[in-house]
Amino acid sequence: MLTDTVDQWQVVVAHAVPSLLLNEAEAQFSAAAFCHGFSNSLKVHNGFIANDSLSVHFTPYNFRVIARKDGQLFLAQMYPYQTPLDVVYYLLKICEEFNMPKDILYVVVSGLIEESSALYTELTNYFQTVQFAATPAIINHASYPPHYFTTLYNLSACAS
Numbered sequence: 001m002l003t004d005t006v007d008q009w010q011v012v013v014a015h016a017v018p019s020l021l022l023n024e025a026e027a028q029f030s031a032a033a034f035c036h037g038f039s040n041s042l043k044v045h046n047g048f049i050a051n052d053s054l055s056v057h058f059t060p061y062n063f064r065v066i067a068r069k070d071g072q073l074f075l076a077q078m079y080p081y082q083t084p085l086d087v088v089y090y091l092l093k094i095c096e097e098f099n100m101p102k103d104i105l106y107v108v109v110s111g112l113i114e115e116s117s118a119l120y121t122e123l124t125n126y127f128q129t130v131q132f133a134a135t136p137a138i139i140n141h142a143s144y145p146p147h148y149f150t151t152l153y154n155l156s157a158c159a160s
Contacts, residue, residue: 002017052100053106054066054105056107057133062079069100084121102126
């Protein structure tokens with residue numbers, strides 16, 4: 001078990017790593033510090049401009065959600081998805097469970113999502129304010145927007 005302390009939210013992120021994998025990683029990268037992806041996401045705000053917001057980071061088969069209400073952390077969770085409506089379902093359920101009105105909620109998206117995608121279109125059909133994470137273009141790649149690299153930016157921001 002590994003743990004990361006995120007002082008600004010007074011939380012400890014605990015995560016399990018198979019010992020064989022951890023031992024090999026520590027042997028190969030002895031000077032590296034290991035942390036969970038949520039730890040970095042919780043430390044860097046990536047464009048959160050509202051007290052009520054959902055940060056949603058997409059990978060090919062799952063997405064991470066960080067829900068903040070009234071400026072407080074309410075949820076940090078990962079969900080699988082196969083279709084855009086799977087994502088919408090989970091986000092609407094989070095809004096319902098935590099009494100987060102979707103008409104004033106900011107949904108900040110990052111990772112592998114395109115503005116022209118069906119996923120983005122479905123999000124904008126259900127949420128009024130959907131915006132891409134505001135990360136500096138530290139990785140200039142002509143073919144990909146900066147929000148694709150949010151995880152790398154968060155990692156570098158926390159490491160410095």
